[in-house]
Amino acid sequence: MKIPxxxxxxxxxxxxxxxxxWYGQNHGLLPAAATDEAVLVDNLFxxxxxxxxxxxxxxxxxxxxxxxxxxxxAGDNEDGPPVEGNVPLEILWTAIPAIIVIGxxxxxxxxxxxxxGFDPHAIHQAPMNQESMAxxxxxxxxxxxxxxxxxxxxxNQEKSDEAMQDPATAEVRNxxxxxxxxxxxxxxxxxxxxxxxxxxxxxxAGLQVNVTGLQYAWIFTYPETGxxxxxxxxxxxxEVEINMTANDVIHAFWVPEFRLKQDAIPGRQSxxxxxPKKAGDYTLICxxxxxxxxxxxxxxxxxxxxxxxxxxxxxxxxxxxxxLNQAVAVNPANLSPNEFLxxxxxxxxxxxxxxxxxxx
Amino acid sequence: MxxxxxxxxxxxxxxxxEPGIRKWxxxxxxNTDHKVIGxxxxxxxxxxxxxxGVMADLxxxxxxxxxxxxxxxxxxxxLFTLHATIMIFLWIVPAGxxxxxxxxxxxxGAKDMAFPRxxxxxxxxxxxxxxxxxxxxxxxxxPDAGWTSYPPLSxxxxxVGEGIWIMSVLLLGTSSILGAINFLVTLLxxxxxxxxxxxxxxxxxxxxxxxxLTLVSxxxxxxxxxxxxxxxxxxxxxxxxxxxxxPVVYQHMFWFYSHPAVYIMILPFFGAISExxxxxxxxxxxxxxxxxxxxxxxxxxxxxxxxHHMFTSGIPGWLRMxxxxxxxxxxxxxxxxxxxxxxxxWGGKIRLNSAMLFAIGFVGTFVIGGISGVMLAAVPxxxxxxxxxxxxxxxxxxxxxxxxxxxxxxxxxxxxxxTGRMVNEFWGKVHFALTIVGLNMTFLPMHxxxxxxxNRRIAxxxxxxxxxxxxxxxxxxxxxxxxxxxxxxxxxxxxxGEKAGNNxxxxxxxxxxxxxxxxxxxxxxxxxxATGPYDYGLENSNEDxxxxxxxxxxxxxxNSVLRAEPDPAVAANPEDRK
Numbered sequence: 001m002k003i004p005x006x007x008x009x010x011x012x013x014x015x016x017x018x019x020x021x022w023y024g025q026n027h028g029l030l031p032a033a034a035t036d037e038a039v040l041v042d043n044l045f046x047x048x049x050x051x052x053x054x055x056x057x058x059x060x061x062x063x064x065x066x067x068x069x070x071x072x073x074a075g076d077n078e079d080g081p082p083v084e085g086n087v088p089l090e091i092l093w094t095a096i097p098a099i100i101v102i103g104x105x106x107x108x109x110x111x112x113x114x115x116x117g118f119d120p121h122a123i124h125q126a127p128m129n130q131e132s133m134a135x136x137x138x139x140x141x142x143x144x145x146x147x148x149x150x151x152x153x154x155x156n157q158e159k160s161d162e163a164m165q166d167p168a169t170a171e172v173r174n175x176x177x178x179x180x181x182x183x184x185x186x187x188x189x190x191x192x193x194x195x196x197x198x199x200x201x202x203x204x205a206g207l208q209v210n211v212t213g214l215q216y217a218w219i220f221t222y223p224e225t226g227x228x229x230x231x232x233x234x235x236x237x238x239e240v241e242i243n244m245t246a247n248d249v250i251h252a253f254w255v256p257e258f259r260l261k262q263d264a265i266p267g268r269q270s271x272x273x274x275x276p277k278k279a280g281d282y283t284l285i286c287x288x289x290x291x292x293x294x295x296x297x298x299x300x301x302x303x304x305x306x307x308x309x310x311x312x313x314x315x316x317x318x319x320x321x322x323x324l325n326q327a328v329a330v331n332p333a334n335l336s337p338n339e340f341l342x343x344x345x346x347x348x349x350x351x352x353x354x355x356x357x358x359x360x
Numbered sequence: 361m362x363x364x365x366x367x368x369x370x371x372x373x374x375x376x377x378e379p380g381i382r383k384w385x386x387x388x389x390x391n392t393d394h395k396v397i398g399x400x401x402x403x404x405x406x407x408x409x410x411x412x413g414v415m416a417d418l419x420x421x422x423x424x425x426x427x428x429x430x431x432x433x434x435x436x437x438x439l440f441t442l443h444a445t446i447m448i449f450l451w452i453v454p455a456g457x458x459x460x461x462x463x464x465x466x467x468x469g470a471k472d473m474a475f476p477r478x479x480x481x482x483x484x485x486x487x488x489x490x491x492x493x494x495x496x497x498x499x500x501x502x503p504d505a506g507w508t509s510y511p512p513l514s515x516x517x518x519x520v521g522e523g524i525w526i527m528s529v530l531l532l533g534t535s536s537i538l539g540a541i542n543f544l545v546t547l548l549x550x551x552x553x554x555x556x557x558x559x560x561x562x563x564x565x566x567x568x569x570x571x572x573l574t575l576v577s578x579x580x581x582x583x584x585x586x587x588x589x590x591x592x593x594x595x596x597x598x599x600x601x602x603x604x605x606x607p608v609v610y611q612h613m614f615w616f617y618s619h620p621a622v623y624i625m626i627l628p629f630f631g632a633i634s635e636x637x638x639x640x641x642x643x644x645x646x647x648x649x650x651x652x653x654x655x656x657x658x659x660x661x662x663x664x665x666x667x668h669h670m671f672t673s674g675i676p677g678w679l680r681m682x683x684x685x686x687x688x689x690x691x692x693x694x695x696x697x698x699x700x701x702x703x704x705x706w707g708g709k710i711r712l713n714s715a716m717l718f719a720i721g722f723v724g725t726f727v728i729g730g731i732s733g734v735m736l737a738a739v740p741x742x743x744x745x746x747x748x749x750x751x752x753x754x755x756x757x758x759x760x761x762x763x764x765x766x767x768x769x770x771x772x773x774x775x776x777x778x779t780g781r782m783v784n785e786f787w788g789k790v791h792f793a794l795t796i797v798g799l800n801m802t803f804l805p806m807h808x809x810x811x812x813x814x815n816r817r818i819a820x821x822x823x824x825x826x827x828x829x830x831x832x833x834x835x836x837x838x839x840x841x842x843x844x845x846x847x848x849x850x851x852x853x854x855x856x857g858e859k860a861g862n863n864x865x866x867x868x869x870x871x872x873x874x875x876x877x878x879x880x881x882x883x884x885x886x887x888x889x890a891t892g893p894y895d896y897g898l899e900n901s902n903e904d905x906x907x908x909x910x911x912x913x914x915x916x917x918x919n920s921v922l923r924a925e926p927d928p929a930v931a932a933n934p935e936d937r938k
Binding site for chain 1: 432433434436437446502505506510512513516517520594601604605606607608642643644645646647648649650672673674677678680681684685688689691692695696698699700702703705706707708709710711712720723724727728731732734735737738739740741743744746747748775807808811812813815816817818819820821894896897898928
């Protein structure tokens with residue numbers, strides 16, 4: 001019995017859909033998801049994998065099928081049928097990709113919003129402020145022109161001033177030994193980046209960490225406690241706000257398990273927020289080419305339960321107090337950045353054994 | 361007599377015994393014949409491809425092990441910087457210009473390009489620019505800030521190398537602007553009277569879109585590079601944060617050219633594939649107008665997607681959304697082309713020779729690059745994989761699987777026209793098999809590497825990635841080996857290959873209607889357009905076109921009712937000759 005081609009098409013379509021759905025969920029291509037945001041990004045990726053697998057199988061299938069089925073037999077000098085267009089078919093295959101990309105765009109938009117891409121607290125992006133809307137008796141049209149200049153402080157400016165004055169980081173950020181930052185007037189502009197998620201937007205994050213990138217190391221300072229370290233510790237479940245800048249060239253903050261990346265640009269402040277979810281030691285990688293030892297620019301990020309984090313903070317405080325009182329030479333505040341960074345940068349990447357330490 | 365024969369007889373130069381014969385010195389001189397210039401472009405750029413390929417293999421050799429043990433990190437950075445610069449500016453972009461130079465006047469029935477001397481000037485900027493770039497390795501201060509050359513890094517690494525890099529890229533950019541002007545004017549002004557825009561072969565449409573894009577975007581790169589040179593050499597601070605400059609502005613200027621550059625690199629080969637698939641499938645191209653206009657759409661959209669390279673560098677949230685949507689939309693015209701090629705093959709009589717195999721390989725691998733491109737457009741996902749090997753995999757699927765396979769397909773297809781001789785099909789197929797295996801082995805594992813957390817441009821990496829990197833490295837060696845059958849085959853066939861005849865593929869575009877290789881001024885008299893470029897398999901028209909018709913028939917084009925009757929005596933399938 002000859003099976004009609006429409007049934008074949010249906011069967012192939014079903015198999016293709018099932019295969020795509022299966023592979024989209026079981027590709028195993030991503031590392032563990034260690035933040036709340038990472039889960040959202042992974043779902044988006046899985047959805048795109050389903051669609052991509054389907055399109056891949058369809059196109060490659062048709063291509064290989066045509067190449068075998070319609071290959072010229074020896075001695076056959078006939079031409080194929082002169083089919084040169086089919087308007088409904090062309091509309092169909094224009095419409096389907098258009099709908100798919102619009103769908104992916106909307107989904108991406110949603111995920112982007114969920115992870116805090118549209119942080120309303122980046123104030124210079126929203127010129128209309130709450131006060132002008134609430135002014136008694138003012139019509140909407142009038143509010144646009146007649147409102148007095150906003151008295152609300154520019155949070156970005158404040159925050160960046162704060163960061164620059166932070167005693168723990170001032171030394172590293174404004175050091176004379178790093179020529180690129182000496183008297184840089186551009187310092188202080190804030191690059192709007194990934195901010196608080198919609199439910200947390202506008203509220204201060206649970207923990208602030210200032211991050212400075214420089215060839216070839218990361219420095220972390222905790223403005224609330226004054227701790228300065230080369231290893232980042234964050235507690236599970238508390239929203240972390242990273243304020244970053246760079247001293248010399250562009251670096252990029254990337255923890256693959258967090259699915260977050262942001263360039264640290266000299267002369268600019270940039271910010272990302274995330275909420276750690278899963279305990280573990282992760283590697284912070286510099287993702288933007290920053291010089292020959294770019295590949296060795298790594299640091300450890302420890303995600304741990306709240307109690308362990310508090311314990312770590314206490315240990316750091318004790319250690320820094322001790323050093324302040326006793327061994328002045330070890331106090332980072334009194335060291336030049338070069339001296340302070342010597343353990344991080346010296347010979348980095350040149351010896352293979354160093355590499356293994358870096359890649360714990 | 362069939363229309364194709366009428367056309368061919370009318371167009372073929374009658375007088376020359378050995379038409380198109382030239383002295384070998386012509387190829388090393390300031391010759392203004394567009395065909396000489398086209399071959400100069402192709403051979404020169406292929407030499408640069410080999411040099412860039414050696415660099416790629418050195419990079420992969422370093423990456424075979426996680427440690428830095430083959431070259432120093434500084435040399436490593438110079439190698440990948442030069443590899444990318446050479447492959448983009450000295451191989452793919454000028455190779456497209458090489459085909460355009462050879463083919464455009466032939467395809468539109470012109471004697472030469474609109475500005476033959478300008479054409480030669482454009483070519484002769486390339487060898488000095490390339491030698492300059494490679495000389496930077498010899499002076500011991502090669503550029504090592506990546507082909508993007510982002511400040512402030514490019515300002516704090518070697519000054520000499522960076523200066524050489526800027527100068528070289530400026531020269532190459534100037535060359536491509538001159539070429540683009542020439543192609544545009546030639547396409548607009550020098551078509552034979554009977555050829556409206558809708559009778560132009562699709563390669564001409566693609567080059568029109570490419571040239572327009574080049575003309576708009578390249579000057580912005582030049583401006584960015586000149587400002588960078590001021591920062592580097594004169595101490596200004598346009599991009600240098602030390603004096604209040606903004607490094608992100610450079611990124612905008614750089615990508616305003618360099619994203620369109622990927623379309624400048626791929627559109628000519630979209631055009632070439634649109635020529636090759638119908639001829640070897642013996643069917644009219646499916647959706648001529650859709651393919652032609654989609655080139656223009658890609659060219660326009662290509663100008664407004666650049667910031668998708670900067671999703672992590674701190675641009676406002678709404679701007680990321682805008683660039684995400686424009687980037688996604690480019691998938692639509694690209695999809696139209698791919699589906700049209702598939703529909704052209706569907707039901708045809710496909711000759712699986714080397715040209716067609718490379719064309720099929722082009723479609724098959726480009727699809728993978730296109731799909732990962734749509735994924736990369738999604739901002740939240742791009743934030744994860746930006747600057748990782750996932751991007752490296754994507755761009756190599758597009759530029760190797762797309763452009764380079766397209767170049768090979770085009771070389772195999774037009775080799776008989778350029779040299780008058782057939783290539784050896786067996787070695788062509790060996791070349792194809794090695795290339796496809798090497799290509800996928802090298803670049804497929806990189807997707808996983810990037811997703812798992814391997815960033816790009818690093819000489820040392822986490823040891824957990826060793827296995828996949830070994831596969832990539834051996835794949836790269838296979839790719840290197842794959843060029844040998846091609847080089848030997850091309851040289852041997854050029855010298856001793858079987859004579860091709862004027863139209864071995866029984867194609868209908870005008871370049872096949874003259875001798876192989878074409879005579880100095882291409883056609884004896886203004887060619888007659890008797891059929892559309894892709895009228896394969898159409899019903900015969902009973903009227904013959906008189907050769908001396910003062911008003912050449914204007915009814916060609918994809919809707920023409922004229923027909924090209926296959927006649928084994930005139931032009932049989934080369935595969936059946938033996």
